[in-house]
Amino acid sequence: MKAKLQLDAKSIQAFLLTNVEKIGLAVVALLGLFIVYRAISGVERYSRPPEQLQQEVRRGEQAIKDTPLKVELTPPDYPSLAQKSRVPIKDAQYATPIAWDPPLWSKRKLRENPPVFAVSQLCGTGELGAVSMSNAQATGGPRENSSASQLQRWVVITGIVPLKKQEEAYDEALKRSVYYDSKNDYPQYLDYQVQRLEVPGPGEATNLDWSKAKTFTFKKEKNAVTSRWASKTDEVVAADNIDSSLTFPLAPLVGRQWGKSATHPDIPMLDRSQIKSPGGPGRAGGRVGASAAPAPMSEPGFTPASRENGSATGSRENASRQPSPYDDEPDSSAPANEPAKDSGAEKAAGPAALGVRLLRYFDFSVEPGKYYVYRVRLALANPNYIPKSASSGASSENKLKESYLKDPALAHARFSETDWSEPSPVISTPTDARLLALAANAVKGTADILVAKWSRPGFEAFHEFTVVRGQIANFADSTFTHAQKRYKVNYYSNAIAVDYRGGEKLSHRGNSLTAPGEVLLMEADGSLSVRSEADDKGAIEQLKAAEAHSATSPAAGKAAVAPAGATPRKGLETLVPPSADPKKKAPKAK
Secondary structure, eight states, X not given: OOOOOOOSHHHHHHHHXXXXXXXXXXXXXXXXXXXXXHHHHTOOXXXXXXXXXXXXXXXXXXXXXXXXXOOOOOOOOHHHXXXXXXXOOOGGGGOOSSOSSOOSSOOOBOBOOOOOOOOEEEEEEEEEEEEEEEHHHHHSOOOOSOEEEEEEEEEEEEEEEOHHHHHHHHHHHHTTBSOOOTTTSSOOEEEEEEEEEEXXXXXXXXXXXXXXXXXXXXXXXXXXXXXXXXXXXXXXXXXXXXOTTTBOOOOOBSSSOOOGGGSOTTSOBOOGGGOOOOSSSOOOXXXXXXXXXXXOOOBTTBOOOOOTTSOSSSOGGGGGGSOOTTOSXXXXXXXXXXXXXXXTTTSOOSOOOTTOEEEEEEETTOOTTOEEEEEEEEEEEOTTOOOHHHXXXXXXXXXXXXXXXXXXXXXXXXXXXXXXXOOOOOEEOOOSEEEEEEEEETTTTEEEEEEEEEOTTSOEEEEEEEEOTTOEEXXXXXXXXXXXXXXXXXEEEEEEEEEXXXXXXXXXXXXXXXXXXXXXXXXXXXXXXXXXXXXXXHHHHHHHHHHHHHHTSTTOOOOOOOOSOOOOOOSOOOEEXXXXXXXXXXXXXX
């Protein structure tokens, strides 16, 4: 019997496994036969006879013989080739991405002077007030531990010193140089100069001629002023924003506290509950956010500078405690720019503007009713300064050397000056007298005003007057009682009551409500101002409350009643105690 062909999967699989070698051999044989066939059938025969080939060869040989030989031999330009051989080879063209023999330390540059940045955003305010002066200064006497109030007029100038930006510039210029000393190579503000220029009016100041300006030096003026004060005043700005070489201390005011004029609009004030006096004007400068100066960086071949006095904590030639380069008078208040301490007793709590210091300057030499413009120039310690003693006989180790400087002349200057700042806005100074609106009566055609006048002893005398349109608000020979003493006061404001409005009833239903009075004044300088009863109410109450407090003090007696009116007259302002004898004239106060 014949075997029956089965086509199931197992039968096909068994067949392939049994005959796989035969199938492969058959495929190879067929492929070989196909290749042989293609080789035999694809040969192209040459159809030309040998005679024709020989003729073509002879024609080519004749063409070669008939072609003329034209060969121009130019010798090489050997001088040019020799000149090229003298050109230096640029290593950059053959440089490899990875150095074959890298140095152990990166190559450092020579030291340069870092750029210095001027103070910015100057602003200012003119003020008047009583300051507690030492008794010897206020009265000329030799008594100690006593004080007396005295009238002072000033302009306070504030600005922003970009300490963080200045530190970054120092780091960029010095930190990767051949020599770096972290105890000296940071901004150390030594002093600054202030220029004041008087301008004719309150408008925008243009074409300023600074050659006519008066120049002040901060530390010299600060020492002269603060030595006359009876006491120190708590700082109203966070210690992180205070530097004793930039920030003028606050005067000890009598009867009021310092407000926003004591700081810059971009630097916040402390809350009254946060003001703590550490016995001085605040912590000195130092690096932003640093608790102590880090150790100097060193590397093989370069050693950080030691201190000239052998100490490891001082600065080069004790630069932070040196006299100012602008004068020969040392700072009597506090050492400047010492590294910041993280002591809770010395650091006032409260908000602080990050990375800036407050520049604050008081000008106590201003005159009443005038207009001024200011500008400031800072002086910083030169980080590349080398004292002559160090360059002549000092040891070559642990010192800043001229060989580390890009220019040896950088070692000669003790300080670096910034550019002058942009001018401040025009700042006006107050006069001794001020006018406040009490009420207006349109029916009677009058207005009631209160004139307050500062006295030399440092209190404000005040009295109420009635004026009409066009009247000059100058009133003489009024009597004012302060702390059991009677004074004769001349209330001269030199202002004219131009117009007024208000005082009419707001309703016809029988109530007594009236519209607040407003008085239009022409000031002594020709400018116009409006005093409002509603706006001046708080200031009037404050004046009366202060005087009531002085009247109830143990030394105060029964207050005298001021006269109902006073006769306007011309003359100089005077404030003198009345004579005991009414027939004798009281001497005028000097």
